[in-house]
Every structure is written in C-alpha cells, then in structure tokens.
Amino acid sequence: MHVAAVDLGATHLRTGIVDKKGTIKAFTQTDVSGLTSGDEIRSLICTMIGNLTEKTGISPKAIGISTAGPVDLKTGSVVGSPNMKCETIFLSGPLEERFGIPVRMMTDCKAGSLGEYHFGGAKDAATLVYLTISTGIGAGVLERGRLLCGANGNASEVGHMLVDTTWNLPCGCGGTGHWEAYASGTGIPNFFRAWSLERIECDPRPLMNAGQILYAAEQGNPLFISFCDELAKINGRGLSSIIAAYNPDLIIMDGPIARNYPALIVKKMTGYVDRYLPAPKIRISALEGKAPLLGASAAAFNAL
Ligand SMILES: [Zn+2]
Incomplete structure (x- = not known):
C-alpha cells in the first residue's frame, strides 16, 4: 500500500x-x-x-x-x-x-518530527523537539510519539518567540525581535547588516545571502566569525526557551542552515544555552531534508 x-x-x-x-x-x-x-x-x-x-x-x-x-x-x-x-x-x-x-x-515542522520519529533517529525519545532552521524557523514536539498540535495546528511556532530587544528587527509575521528575523535563511542577511552597520561606517555588503555570510566565517574572516558569535547568542536564547518550555531529551536539528554549518551554527549555539534544565541530546537530522515528506x-x- x-x-x-x-x-x-x-x-x-x-x-x-x-x-x-x-x-x-x-x-x-x-x-x-x-x-x-x-x-x-x-x-x-x-x-x-x-x-x-x-x-x-x-x-x-x-x-x-x-x-x-x-x-x-x-x-x-x-x-x-x-x-x-x-x-x-x-x-x-x-x-x-x-x-x-x-x-x-x-x-512542516510537525511533519518533520513525525518523520524523525518513524523513520529517523528519534524512535526512543521520550520528548522530541524537531527544530528546523531554513527559510524560517519552526519546531515540532512529540511526547512519546504523540504530536503537540495546538488549537489550530500551530503549536511550537518557535521562530516567532521574542529573542532580542536591542536591534528590534522586523519579522515577516509583522512582529519585531522574533528569532526567525535574525537566524533563519532570510533573517541572517538582515541581522548581519544591522550588526555590521554599528561597526563599519558604510553599509558593507548589503547583498550577501546567508550562505555567503556563513561561508566567509567558515573561511576564517574575523568580522564574520565575530558575527557568528552574536548569532549564536540569539540562537542560544531560542534554544534555551525551547528547553525550558518542553524539557526534551532529544532535539533533532534540520534545515539547510543547521545541516550545512553544524560547527558554526549548532555547536556554537549550545555554548549559550541556559543551564536551568539538564541539556538534551542534540543531533543533526540524517534524513537529508526528507523528514517533512516522510512525516x-x-x-x-x-x-x-
Ligand atoms: Zn514573527
């Protein structure tokens, strides 16, 4: 069938x-x-x-x-x-x-969490958070295989959690200071621009996309490495809120930004996570971008 x-x-x-x-x-x-x-x-x-x-x-x-x-x-x-x-x-x-x-x-994030649970590396998780950093940021939460849906199907839309009041960057949803506005594929260039304008007099590279910015950091450019540290603080706030809200034992990270830059994005952000609750295991999805389809x-x- x-x-x-x-x-x-x-x-x-x-x-x-x-x-x-x-x-x-x-x-x-x-x-x-x-x-x-x-x-x-x-x-x-x-x-x-x-x-x-x-x-x-x-x-x-x-x-x-x-x-x-x-x-x-x-x-x-x-x-x-x-x-x-x-x-x-x-x-x-x-x-x-x-x-x-x-x-x-x-x-898609709820589907991704089901994909990981049924076909990926999350079968044994008591509480799984599937977190994707892609065009946007979102999560799906499974408690012993049961999906947290919310009233209209929009629970755990974590990309719209408030993570900053310094730059107050506008989010696509109409809000400001939301995680997605800083750290998603569309947010990273805007955040880089706002952050670097405080350091350099002229607008440095307004047309750089997220991949170019992260690649420059990977190549060892100090300005871009420093930006990635600031980005990791923002990501750390988002991840801390997720851990406090759901107390997961496993977080599976997906989306091209997380999958293509594990050291720069995933490893760095864990250094800024609050230590209030025990740290969950954090893994990168092994389903090569197919977790939502499989879910x-x-x-x-x-x-x-
Ligand atoms: Zn938003």
Missing part, C-alpha cells in the same frame, strides 16, 4: 509516492518561490501527484501534506504564511474532492 506525500515550502514543492516503511518510490520537486496564487499552487500539487501516479502505476490510498505555516486545520488551509507570497491556500477539501481519498495536513506520509497512513 502507498500514499502520496507533499512537502510545500516557501521555495520548493516536493511530492512523493511512499510506502509504509518510508521508502520513496517516486519523487519530484519544483520551484514555487515565484508563485503568488493559492489556486496555482494547489493545481500544481494535483498535477504533480497525477504525474507520479501515472509514472509509477501506483494509486495512493491517502495524501499527507506538510506545509509552511501557519495553517488553519478547521478549513484545511495555509493562511497568511510570512514566508510565502499568497494569502490563503485551500488544500485538504479540494484535494480530497479531486482524488477521492483522505487528506491529512500539518505544518507527511506517516500522517497519511494514520488516516487509513
């Missing part, structure tokens, strides 16, 4: 046909960063699932969707995501109607 799994992010849309063991039988992905209409995104999802079904000859029995948040599970939609260009994307109802099979949806497949199997 197989299900269709969808991972809708701010940049990429990934779909796969997955079996119960988490084997991805067929996979496809496309860039959606330029799309501004929810209808367009939904019809692209339908086309991609249809193409995979045709290619493999497999009819999925359910669909699992992992999506950038926030979501409204009552209407089965993505609503006003700060990292996506369209206002509302209705998914569950229209997809159920189109394919005639059950659809389950959840935010979506697990949610789809749960619907059967």
Whole structure:
C-alpha cells in the first residue's frame, strides 16, 4: 500500500509516492518561490501527484501534506504564511474532492518530527523537539510519539518567540525581535547588516545571502566569525526557551542552515544555552531534508 506525500515550502514543492516503511518510490520537486496564487499552487500539487501516479502505476490510498505555516486545520488551509507570497491556500477539501481519498495536513515542522520519529533517529525519545532552521524557523514536539498540535495546528511556532530587544528587527509575521528575523535563511542577511552597520561606517555588503555570510566565517574572516558569535547568542536564547518550555531529551536539528554549518551554527549555539534544565541530546537530522515528506506520509497512513 502507498500514499502520496507533499512537502510545500516557501521555495520548493516536493511530492512523493511512499510506502509504509518510508521508502520513496517516486519523487519530484519544483520551484514555487515565484508563485503568488493559492489556486496555482494547489493545481500544481494535483498535477504533480497525477504525474507520479501515472509514472509509477501506483494509486495512493491517502495524501499527507506538510506545509509552511501557519495553517488553519478547521478549513484545511495555509493562511497568511510570512514566508510565502499568497494569502490563503485551500488544500485538504479540494484535494480530497479531486482524488477521492483522505487528506491529512500539518505544518512542516510537525511533519518533520513525525518523520524523525518513524523513520529517523528519534524512535526512543521520550520528548522530541524537531527544530528546523531554513527559510524560517519552526519546531515540532512529540511526547512519546504523540504530536503537540495546538488549537489550530500551530503549536511550537518557535521562530516567532521574542529573542532580542536591542536591534528590534522586523519579522515577516509583522512582529519585531522574533528569532526567525535574525537566524533563519532570510533573517541572517538582515541581522548581519544591522550588526555590521554599528561597526563599519558604510553599509558593507548589503547583498550577501546567508550562505555567503556563513561561508566567509567558515573561511576564517574575523568580522564574520565575530558575527557568528552574536548569532549564536540569539540562537542560544531560542534554544534555551525551547528547553525550558518542553524539557526534551532529544532535539533533532534540520534545515539547510543547521545541516550545512553544524560547527558554526549548532555547536556554537549550545555554548549559550541556559543551564536551568539538564541539556538534551542534540543531533543533526540524517534524513537529508526528507523528514517533512516522510512525516507527511506517516500522517497519511494514520488516516487509513
Ligand atoms: Zn514573527
């Protein structure tokens, strides 16, 4: 038996046909960063699932969707995501109607935590926090395998926790001082600019992206290393709040920023964590960016 799994992010849309063991039988992905209409995104999802079904000859029995948040599970939609260009994307109802099979949806971090629990290195965790540093920052929390959802499906949106009142950087959600505004893929360049303007008279490198900034630090440039220390303090505040809120025994870190720069991002931030509670184990995801897709497949199997 197989299900269709969808991972809708701010940049990429990934779909796969997955079996119960988490084997991805067929996979496809496309860039959606330029799309501004929810209808367009939904019809692209339908086309991609249809193409995979045709290619493999497999009819999925359910669909699992992992999506950038926030979501409204009552209407089965993505609503006003700060990292996506369209206002509302209705998914569950229209997809159920189109394919005639059950659809389950959840935010990408919740799906990621399920992916790690079922197919990654988190099976034995009593309380797991799956933390992703990507275009945005978010978490999924599992207590002995049971997902913390919240009233509308938006629990543990930790990227919008307050971590700073010095720079007061604006967040995509409309708030200020939120973790995501400093330390996500989109936040790091803005934070670097604000931080370096205090040290250098002219605006140094306004067009550098997160990868270029972290690469410069990795190459040993003192200005960028110093910036990464400041970034680690911000990350340490976020991580401390997560540990205080959920008391996890395991944190699995995912997202390209964490996966590609483990020493600079993950190791450095642990040096700034409060010691109020015992430190949990911290690991980098070994699922190569597929944890949300695999988690979506697990949610789809749960619907059967
Ligand atoms: Zn925010």
